Amino acid sequence: MTLGVVMLCHTALERAAQLARHWAEHGCPVVLHVDARTPEAQVDRLHAALKDLPDIRFIPRLPCEWGTFGMVQATLDASTRMLADFPQVTHVLLASGSCLPIKPVRALQDHLAAHPTTDFIESVTTADVGWTIGGLNEERFTLRFPFNWKRQRRLFDGYVNLQRALGFRRELPQGLTPHLGSQWWCLTRPTLQAILTHPDRPRLDRYFRRVWIPDESYFQSLVRQVSTRIESRSLTLSKFDYQGRPYIFYDDHLHLLRQADAFVARKAWPQADLLYRTFLTPDGDRAFASEPSPGKINRLFAKAVERRVKGRPGLYMQSRFPNRARGGTLSAAPYGVFSGFSALFPDFQPWLSRALDARVHGHLFAFDRVQFAGDEPVFKGGLSDSPTLRDYNPRSFLANLIWNTRGETQCFQFGPEDEQAIAPTLAADPNASIFVITGAFAIPLWQSGRSAAEVRAEAARLQKVESDFVHLLNRPETKARTRLWSLAEFIENPTEPLEQLVDLLHPRAAHRVGALPQLVNLTGFGSFLQDLRNQGMAPVLMGDFPSDAELSQPSPPFARPRVVR
Amino acid sequence: MASCHGVVGFEWFGGEFPADRVGQDMGLIALARLRARRRYLLARAFRRRRQLVPVADRTSTLPLQPILLFSTIRNERIRLPYFLSYYRRLGIDHFLIVDNGSDDGSREYLADQPDVSVWSATAGYRQSRFGMDWMMHLLRRHGHGRWCLTVDVDEFLVYPFCETRPLRALTDWLDSAETPSFAAMMLDMYPKGAMHEQPYREGQNPFEIAQYFDSGNYVISRNPLYRNLWIQGGPRARLFFTDRPHRAPAMNKTPLVRWDRSYAYVSSTHMLLPRRLNLVYDDQGGEKPSGVLLHAKFLDTFAAKAAEELARGQHYAESHEYRAYREGISRERDLWCNWSEKYVNWRQLEVLGLMSKGNWA
Numbered sequence: 001m002t003l004g005v006v007m008l009c010h011t012a013l014e015r016a017a018q019l020a021r022h023w024a025e026h027g028c029p030v031v032l033h034v035d036a037r038t039p040e041a042q043v044d045r046l047h048a049a050l051k052d053l054p055d056i057r058f059i060p061r062l063p064c065e066w067g068t069f070g071m072v073q074a075t076l077d078a079s080t081r082m083l084a085d086f087p088q089v090t091h092v093l094l095a096s097g098s099c100l101p102i103k104p105v106r107a108l109q110d111h112l113a114a115h116p117t118t119d120f121i122e123s124v125t126t127a128d129v130g131w132t133i134g135g136l137n138e139e140r141f142t143l144r145f146p147f148n149w150k151r152q153r154r155l156f157d158g159y160v161n162l163q164r165a166l167g168f169r170r171e172l173p174q175g176l177t178p179h180l181g182s183q184w185w186c187l188t189r190p191t192l193q194a195i196l197t198h199p200d201r202p203r204l205d206r207y208f209r210r211v212w213i214p215d216e217s218y219f220q221s222l223v224r225q226v227s228t229r230i231e232s233r234s235l236t237l238s239k240f241d242y243q244g245r246p247y248i249f250y251d252d253h254l255h256l257l258r259q260a261d262a263f264v265a266r267k268a269w270p271q272a273d274l275l276y277r278t279f280l281t282p283d284g285d286r287a288f289a290s291e292p293s294p295g296k297i298n299r300l301f302a303k304a305v306e307r308r309v310k311g312r313p314g315l316y317m318q319s320r321f322p323n324r325a326r327g328g329t330l331s332a333a334p335y336g337v338f339s340g341f342s343a344l345f346p347d348f349q350p351w352l353s354r355a356l357d358a359r360v361h362g363h364l365f366a367f368d369r370v371q372f373a374g375d376e377p378v379f380k381g382g383l384s385d386s387p388t389l390r391d392y393n394p395r396s397f398l399a400n401l402i403w404n405t406r407g408e409t410q411c412f413q414f415g416p417e418d419e420q421a422i423a424p425t426l427a428a429d430p431n432a433s434i435f436v437i438t439g440a441f442a443i444p445l446w447q448s449g450r451s452a453a454e455v456r457a458e459a460a461r462l463q464k465v466e467s468d469f470v471h472l473l474n475r476p477e478t479k480a481r482t483r484l485w486s487l488a489e490f491i492e493n494p495t496e497p498l499e500q501l502v503d504l505l506h507p508r509a510a511h512r513v514g515a516l517p518q519l520v521n522l523t524g525f526g527s528f529l530q531d532l533r534n535q536g537m538a539p540v541l542m543g544d545f546p547s548d549a550e551l552s553q554p555s556p557p558f559a560r561p562r563v564v565r
Numbered sequence: 566m567a568s569c570h571g572v573v574g575f576e577w578f579g580g581e582f583p584a585d586r587v588g589q590d591m592g593l594i595a596l597a598r599l600r601a602r603r604r605y606l607l608a609r610a611f612r613r614r615r616q617l618v619p620v621a622d623r624t625s626t627l628p629l630q631p632i633l634l635f636s637t638i639r640n641e642r643i644r645l646p647y648f649l650s651y652y653r654r655l656g657i658d659h660f661l662i663v664d665n666g667s668d669d670g671s672r673e674y675l676a677d678q679p680d681v682s683v684w685s686a687t688a689g690y691r692q693s694r695f696g697m698d699w700m701m702h703l704l705r706r707h708g709h710g711r712w713c714l715t716v717d718v719d720e721f722l723v724y725p726f727c728e729t730r731p732l733r734a735l736t737d738w739l740d741s742a743e744t745p746s747f748a749a750m751m752l753d754m755y756p757k758g759a760m761h762e763q764p765y766r767e768g769q770n771p772f773e774i775a776q777y778f779d780s781g782n783y784v785i786s787r788n789p790l791y792r793n794l795w796i797q798g799g800p801r802a803r804l805f806f807t808d809r810p811h812r813a814p815a816m817n818k819t820p821l822v823r824w825d826r827s828y829a830y831v832s833s834t835h836m837l838l839p840r841r842l843n844l845v846y847d848d849q850g851g852e853k854p855s856g857v858l859l860h861a862k863f864l865d866t867f868a869a870k871a872a873e874e875l876a877r878g879q880h881y882a883e884s885h886e887y888r889a890y891r892e893g894i895s896r897e898r899d900l901w902c903n904w905s906e907k908y909v910n911w912r913q914l915e916v917l918g919l920m921s922k923g924n925w926a
Contacts, residue, residue: 381781
């Protein structure tokens, strides 16, 4: 059997010459087509470079613009010439000027000899294709596309929309079932002959002239009418990114290409010297690839598409800055925000840190200084404890903190005594879990020992700030997970809320929490609240706080250390 | 003239400029203003063309489709050998450099290099928009239709796969993606310990000394008028600008552009006009490819430089930056902290989220 290669070139003709020589020297006749838009001088050099090889033909040059019929016409012309000039050819491979054979030519020849009647061409019905660009699948065949997609984008889109609006549909030629697939195929002589001499060809060609990207559908559709045996996969490895541009292979892909199961790779960067040097050596010098593992290459490109389309959630940087609708309020990982807990439990922070196996900060948004865990002046990533720096862009501060500590849950205290500018961001962040004991802000005021008259104004201010925060959390737009208790509600049974929050933030906690944190002694707090009322303020966020008489009932159940479940 | 100074663009979003109002006022008036500004910048650069006196002009020998590097220098002799060799290795074909009154032999050294063209300018750095007028004139003359990298002599470009793929691979890929501009944020590198402890030798890789950087304290906001991202942070913001963070230097840069004679750099290489060139980021959640400019400013050469520049008063915002450093440095000579990250390679920067491969694989 003999393999012939039809090669379509437009740039980097030195590489095309090298490739054509490689094919020819391994017994494969080559028919070259060069795009009519390529400068004459370059084409002359190509002719000169291949002058010494007898089995190389050039065909008249046509313009091959992307997505137009020119590419198909060139292929048809070149194939005709191939079959006419080289009667010994049994298979024809369609390749481009940057399609690099990544297996020895002998391996490909052996493969074809083992499958003498099989046509290797990806050919899938339009309904089953998921990779087309611009949302055009079936419409490629039922609409007309007289405008160039790259140069006349507006006209292209406008005309498509107009046809859709008018309900225009082209009639398909008799007997044609549209199929799509990779442009790069390898067909047997009888199949190719049958396509070239198809009785209906003038009509089919006329039809395909107005189909969009006919090079991905012309042969793919016609082969279904004439072939006896189709294997619907391409022997050419060709990966496309999410915008339909082919991926390019560089020197650092060498080890991946060695493991690919295809015979040819499209497309290699013209200056990837190592690739060309490695794969264009004479076959004898090269061991056959060991174990093909094409999964690696697929994963590499799938990940690239995902990075470009979805990115790393919670990362804000110079080339990723999502707007609100596309995750602009999302941080990188779940974190906990605690309001009122440290007032109620003096050793809340060490307890939480043990219970959650997390990094527990103090009041990160305190006015005087950022209270990082362990009172560090600088935290991971170089975050400064300066409140001015933090308040300059609190959103970035929080996003940075959560991003910098990926893999470790962060918790921090937040209350009405803190800078509130971050509050809307917290509420809008699906990764935030916010736990609030409303009214707990009054405990430090009471503990300060000052009289109710003195702290009245401060208490009223804090209550206003906190009720704004609560209001914000209760809005339907809030995306954070929130749990709110009034102080009275909470101290009735503190165990359950504490269990809840541990479950929520650390669901797979292997070890159970030992002792609960010690609650402050609230004897006298009731009368403090009454004093505030007497001063004319209405402390409402605490709920129905029991009077001191009720509080001093014999040992309330929560005062004793308990084991969480 | 003074009112139209190059730093105006900065003061807007650094100061009390009502950002939300600009967002709504995106009509024809804003477009006309941007257009007028671009024209003005181009005209400025054109008027100052005679300030450039050619010392060695080798631009007639340029190959087809060269990748060009543009820079303004002053007394950087000790840094030049490594700078040139670094960028030659990346695949810069030709260097176009303006020498602003060096007296340490920089000009003569550059004039001797076969792939460097040198112009001499004696006029004020400040009055030429910190060298940008000269840069833009050269960009317009020689950069049209070519990939142009505009960097300072202490900025070293790192991009995805830079160890295995030359700059040409990147520009070819950007061409195929029809992307005319490429972002590379500045990353301040610093040594551990005081800067003067490890003197820099000529030809040495500065990052053997300045090995550390801040990995995650950069704050970002979007400039609604120019549509670029404004990034500040790093050790300078952390140490020298804690009391006036809005004055901390901008770190966002777009140094690599397939230039067109109608383009203009607005403020250093932070912003461009037309403003579509500033859309180097994705706002739909994805990541576009981007690089990093490693900034080798904080070496033992820095103290002398700061003193000299302060005396000349030729730097941005009345040398505010240098004054802040001098104060900060006398107070706190060591930029290093417990959480400083030691530089390894571009992949490390990618993992840290400082740059991205995007969909270049």
